[in-house]
Amino acid sequence: MPPSSPTTSAVAPASAQQDRVDDGVGRFQQTPLAQEVAFLTARARVRGNALANELLSDLDLKVRPFAVLAMACSGTNPSQRELGDFLDLDPSQVVALVDRLEERGVLQREPDPRDRRSKILTATEAGRELYAQAAERTHEAEAQTLQGLTPAERDQLRELLIKIVY
Amino acid sequence: MPPSSPTTSAVAPASAQQDRVDDGVGRFQQTPLAQEVAFLTARARVRGNALANELLSDLDLKVRPFAVLAMACSGTNPSQRELGDFLDLDPSQVVALVDRLEERGVLQREPDPRDRRSKILTATEAGRELYAQAAERTHEAEAQTLQGLTPAERDQLRELLIKIVY
DNA sequence: ACCAATCATTGACTTTCTCAATGTTATCAA
């Protein structure tokens, strides 16, 4: 059990309660590694990604292309380099991602009039429609991921993460 | 080039805060994507991993092998399958990881007397020494990652993450 | 006008992930 849980985390003897996320290796939860934020974020990311990919699969989308599409729909008109910086992608990865989405007709490259080296990403109408549908699914994924938290805790978590990643 | 020159990117709308982690694309922080916990954890994981790998590099370790070593040192005597489940690794990845660490002499496979199919991982004395040094570095990485948070906030973040991943 | 730097792109390469097949061992039922 969590050595110090000032909160209500009454870790039940895992049977009566609702479905926990655990996978049967709960006896490792007290190890030092399992307490590291780096480990916890890695785990959260793997689980979150898997779930989101699953919910997006019927739209023939995964979270990476979704993220690119989302930025193209954001109204911020990112260049490919900016997008790569923001999403932690190598420029060559951005090229590949954008290629596929452009072939699919959901976004387009437009030369930046202020700097003809760079290309601005914009969503098409079809892209905005796809994004609307996809966003529903990622929100559903997020809701499932955060189901164990109260609304206040969700906001807290978001704020704390924002503080450490920006 | 030296890893980090003092980034002159004074991007933030000159608010009050100290030096941020930002990379010059702060104008995207208000987009819907940037508010998603899934996105934030992905970002935290990338940054955290990169930093930890850097700090571990002089020990010829990366975070994945470190995690395996940490579990071998934990006293919980995990089998390879359990370790894979806990660290979200495919069994074949576990084999490769354990192979290298065993060749290096920091851990060993031992047949489980209760089930001769499975193999229990145990750290050697050299392994425990390596782990001690490596843990210092990952703690340092964690400290840097969380430098923008108060101690109370760090505990909060940890507790919230634990709730969503277990 | 020149020089160095930046952007998108390509291609090569490494690392990581995913999956199916296999030999060994365990579990359960007839």
Next chain:
DNA sequence: TTGATAACATTGAGAAAGTCAATGATTGGT
């Protein structure tokens, strides 16, 4: 006991993701 089924570690193949250097076009600075 025997036989069927499943779990474990391992191998190997293939896909996906990440890393890196080189290049042409364009920019900004001097």
